[in-house]
Amino acid sequence: MDRVLMKGNEALAEGAILAGCRGFFGYPITPSSEIAEYMARKMPKIGGVFVQAESELAAINMVYGGAATGARVMTASSGPGLSLKQEGISFIAEAELPCLIVNISRGGPGLGGIQPAQSDYFQATRGGGHGDYHTIVLAPSGSQEMMDFAIEAFELADKYRIPVMIMAEGTLGNLMEPIVMREPVLNKVDKPWAISGCQGRKPNIINTLHLGSEELENRNLHLANKYKLIQAQEKRAESYLVEDAELVVVAFGIMARIVKKAVVEARKRGIKAGLVRPITLWPFPDEDLRQAAEHARLFLSVEISMGQMIQDIQLALAGRVPVEFYGRIGFTPNPEEILQEIIRLAAREGL
Amino acid sequence: MKKVFQRPESLTEARNHYCPGCSHGIIHRLLAECMDEMNIREKTIGICPVGCSVLAYDYFNCDMLEAAHGRAPAIATAIKRLLPDRYLFTYQGDGDLASIGMAEIVHASARGEKITVIFVNNTLYGMTGGQMAPTTLLGQVTTTSPYGRKVENEGYPMKMAELLSSNEGSAYICRTAVNNPANINRTKRAIKKALQVQEKGLGFSMVEILSACPTNWGLSPVEALKWMENNMIPYYPLGEFKVKED
Amino acid sequence: MDREKQVLFAGFGGQGVLSMGQFLTHIAMNAGKEVTWVPSYGAEMRGGTANCLVTISEEEISSPLTENPMTAIIMNRPSLDKYESRIKANGTLVINSSMVDRLPEREDLNVLQMPVNQIAAEIGNSKGANMIILGAYLEKTGLIEVEEALDYFGVVFKGKNEKVIEENKAAFMAGVEYARRQW
Ligand SMILES: Cc1ncc(C[n+]2csc(CCOP(=O)(O)OP(=O)(O)O)c2C)c(N)n1
Ligand code: SF4
Numbered sequence: 001m002d003r004v005l006m007k008g009n010e011a012l013a014e015g016a017i018l019a020g021c022r023g024f025f026g027y028p029i030t031p032s033s034e035i036a037e038y039m040a041r042k043m044p045k046i047g048g049v050f051v052q053a054e055s056e057l058a059a060i061n062m063v064y065g066g067a068a069t070g071a072r073v074m075t076a077s078s079g080p081g082l083s084l085k086q087e088g089i090s091f092i093a094e095a096e097l098p099c100l101i102v103n104i105s106r107g108g109p110g111l112g113g114i115q116p117a118q119s120d121y122f123q124a125t126r127g128g129g130h131g132d133y134h135t136i137v138l139a140p141s142g143s144q145e146m147m148d149f150a151i152e153a154f155e156l157a158d159k160y161r162i163p164v165m166i167m168a169e170g171t172l173g174n175l176m177e178p179i180v181m182r183e184p185v186l187n188k189v190d191k192p193w194a195i196s197g198c199q200g201r202k203p204n205i206i207n208t209l210h211l212g213s214e215e216l217e218n219r220n221l222h223l224a225n226k227y228k229l230i231q232a233q234e235k236r237a238e239s240y241l242v243e244d245a246e247l248v249v250v251a252f253g254i255m256a257r258i259v260k261k262a263v264v265e266a267r268k269r270g271i272k273a274g275l276v277r278p279i280t281l282w283p284f285p286d287e288d289l290r291q292a293a294e295h296a297r298l299f300l301s302v303e304i305s306m307g308q309m310i311q312d313i314q315l316a317l318a319g320r321v322p323v324e325f326y327g328r329i330g331f332t333p334n335p336e337e338i339l340q341e342i343i344r345l346a347a348r349e350g351l
Numbered sequence: 352m353k354k355v356f357q358r359p360e361s362l363t364e365a366r367n368h369y370c371p372g373c374s375h376g377i378i379h380r381l382l383a384e385c386m387d388e389m390n391i392r393e394k395t396i397g398i399c400p401v402g403c404s405v406l407a408y409d410y411f412n413c414d415m416l417e418a419a420h421g422r423a424p425a426i427a428t429a430i431k432r433l434l435p436d437r438y439l440f441t442y443q444g445d446g447d448l449a450s451i452g453m454a455e456i457v458h459a460s461a462r463g464e465k466i467t468v469i470f471v472n473n474t475l476y477g478m479t480g481g482q483m484a485p486t487t488l489l490g491q492v493t494t495t496s497p498y499g500r501k502v503e504n505e506g507y508p509m510k511m512a513e514l515l516s517s518n519e520g521s522a523y524i525c526r527t528a529v530n531n532p533a534n535i536n537r538t539k540r541a542i543k544k545a546l547q548v549q550e551k552g553l554g555f556s557m558v559e560i561l562s563a564c565p566t567n568w569g570l571s572p573v574e575a576l577k578w579m580e581n582n583m584i585p586y587y588p589l590g591e592f593k594v595k596e597d
Numbered sequence: 598m599d600r601e602k603q604v605l606f607a608g609f610g611g612q613g614v615l616s617m618g619q620f621l622t623h624i625a626m627n628a629g630k631e632v633t634w635v636p637s638y639g640a641e642m643r644g645g646t647a648n649c650l651v652t653i654s655e656e657e658i659s660s661p662l663t664e665n666p667m668t669a670i671i672m673n674r675p676s677l678d679k680y681e682s683r684i685k686a687n688g689t690l691v692i693n694s695s696m697v698d699r700l701p702e703r704e705d706l707n708v709l710q711m712p713v714n715q716i717a718a719e720i721g722n723s724k725g726a727n728m729i730i731l732g733a734y735l736e737k738t739g740l741i742e743v744e745e746a747l748d749y750f751g752v753v754f755k756g757k758n759e760k761v762i763e764e765n766k767a768a769f770m771a772g773v774e775y776a777r778r779q780w
């Protein structure tokens with residue numbers, strides 16, 4: 001297979017194009033801007049639409065409009081931009097419009113910094129805006145997955161009529177590594193609900209207002225059922241050396257790769273360490289964690305934040321195994337320091 | 352005779368919910384008649400706002416999308432770019448367009464988006480109970496300017512037609528009123544012209560329509576029309592502010 | 598972990614530090630190795646240093662980051678001050694002595710020095726500093742064979758005109774020659 005060297009941000013943008021994305025609407029913000037720049041170059045050449053919006057509010061509403069036509073469309077942003085997009089994401093989730101929203105994440109709160117971070121985990125996995133809703137959240141961990149998940153995201157979005165988010169740390173956006181190019185997605189999904197002018201049919205309406213109590217409850221029940229179905233069908237995780245693991249480390253995105261190196265080193269030192277890497281942050285792969293808990297005496301959540309995913313791990317394990325936390329922000333924990341933490345915990349627990 | 356009272360095909364049979372004397376109903380009808388006359392109903396996509404006209408998707412007999420408060424121009428931008436041969440209109444109130452959606456409208460106009468904006472200026476927030484809007488007149492009492500709008504506190508009412516006409520991207524900007532039959536006719540002509548400007552791809556088009564909200568003005572329908580004539584039209588002059596020729 | 602090598606490139610913004618790392622990443626990929634390249638940005642960009650970290654491995658690369666690289670290519674003084682303490686024990690420091698006015702303090706490191714800017718001036722290619730030091734480094738370590746690297750210039754610089762490719766090759770070879778003579 002021919003491999004090409006690509007930055008994560010570019011691999012993601014190219015993946016989206018291969019998936020048939022023909023509309024990009026964004027507002028510049030580091031470290032996501034490369035995606036917009038890539039799309040600004042590419043879209044006009046492939047008959048697509050690129051608009052640099054006046055704000056992230058406008059950008060996400062352009063995605064709302066674009067998705068409503070049935071086209072595959074997306075936006076990409078980071079930190080403060082994602083906060084502004086929450087209004088639109090809530091509308092899109094309610095209107096059940098498929099689209100891709102990318103968060104090349106950086107540290108907050110406030111303006112924060114542009115260092116890679118995972119501290120938008122709560123915002124991404126709990127809906128983020130107002131109302132009862134979810135987006136599917138995929139967390140890639142390398143350039144190949146940046147491309148593959150962009151394609152996958154559009155497929156999932158159409159399958160469930162749901163906004164799908166890719167959350168990747170700034171490091172992944174900048175990381176360059178070889179990837180295998182994918183084939184373009186050719187099959188078109190039928191979208192009879194789309195608005196495109198009502199020639200030859202009854203008018204379609206895309207609407208999120210439900211003034212009647214019953215109507216409102218029914219809408220929410222409908223969405224809740226959809227989310228249950230997604231939870232039943234789409235949880236994904238990668239487990240590594242967990243069969244006999246006494247200490248299970250949980251990490252996602254770039255952090256999972258760094259942890260993997262520490263786990264390998266810990267094994268060389270006789271510590272039975274393992275790794276679970278959630279790939280879907282929502283729906284959270286709780287069963288994979290419960291399986292990994294078989295022989296575990298301790299779990300360790302490693303995050304580039306002050307501790308957010310740890311809550312999902314605790315919910316999944318429901319008190320069966322204690323969960324420790326190691327996290328930093330502003331810095332990405334390196335393999336050496338995670339190894340030290342594993343050694344420290346193993347010694348403390350007598351593992 | 353029969354023809355005059357016939358419902359335009361571009362309106363549904365649904366009975367509207369507007370108060371007696373409200374201008375929204377008339378404006379819906381004018382827009383629908385233009386769509387009928389241009390035979391574009393099946394190629395039109397409308398974006399309704401958050402405001403009293405939030406339910407407009409039930410009234411227009413074409414593909415409709417309901418926007419978040421103020422964001423209609425951004426939504427219309429994307430749809431028009433992806434489907435350039437369709438007709439796009441946004442229907443927006445003065446709170447929607449001139450307050451929370453100021454950035455979206457100014458930039459849609461600046462980019463010269465080939466969409467038509469129907470801007471219903473009734474000087475206040477009708478739907479939420481008559482609060483002050485950027486268009487509320489000086490001295491006008493609203494629930495959030497209970498002592499009358501004062502320059503020191505709230506500044507001056509915004510003239511959106513004038514403001515947007517300064518953008519190169521604006522191809523047609525007109526202000527009309529619906530206070531009497533002559534002005535209603537002029538309004539319809541302006542709406543049609545705006546849609547034609549869109550059809551020719553000349554750029555952004557907007558018709559600002561001075562409208563009555565008898566309910567929140569605390570006036571009868573007849574008094575409301577008088578008030579519009581005596582107070583609004585002097586401050587918001589009628590006429591075409593920008594006409595780009597092809 | 599010898600089947601995996603991590604090389605840090607550090608210097609001023611304008612010294613071609615990032616592209617030097619990308620170039621090595623590219624030729625290593627073409628030579629069939631697993632590779633990653635990460636630029637640092639944000640806080641690290643302040644203080645006048647730009648850097649990137651290249652990992653080259655025989656196996657799939659887990660972590661593209663490390664606190665302690667095996668080798669550092671140091672193009673200026675602030676980079677030496679910043680990274681000297683972080684190099685792995687018995688690691689290698691390749692130093693542009695034209696821009697670094699002190700010797701490393703650590704004694705366990707293998708130190709290779711060359712006056713890169715001076716050589717660049719001699720061959721009349723002031724922008725070639727990055728290629729010169731890379732050529733010398735590859736010649737000395739054999740990380741990628743010089744012959745193999747030369748073969749990939751055309752691929753890596755695809756789309757660039759012939760003159761640019763030749764200039765870069767010449768700079769690269771000037772570094773190779775220096776290493777053969779002096780190291
Ligand atoms: C983000 C947001 N803020 C506030 C509101 C509440 N709200 C609904 S309609 C409205 C004002 C509408 O006024 P206008 O646009 O002038 O329309 P009118 O009702 O007068 O026709 C407001 C503030 C909302 N729906 N969304
Ligand atoms: S409140 Fe005012 S704008 Fe709203 S429907 Fe009644 S009259 Fe019309």
Ligand SMILES: [Mg+2]
Binds near residue numbers: 474475
């Ligand atoms: Mg109003």
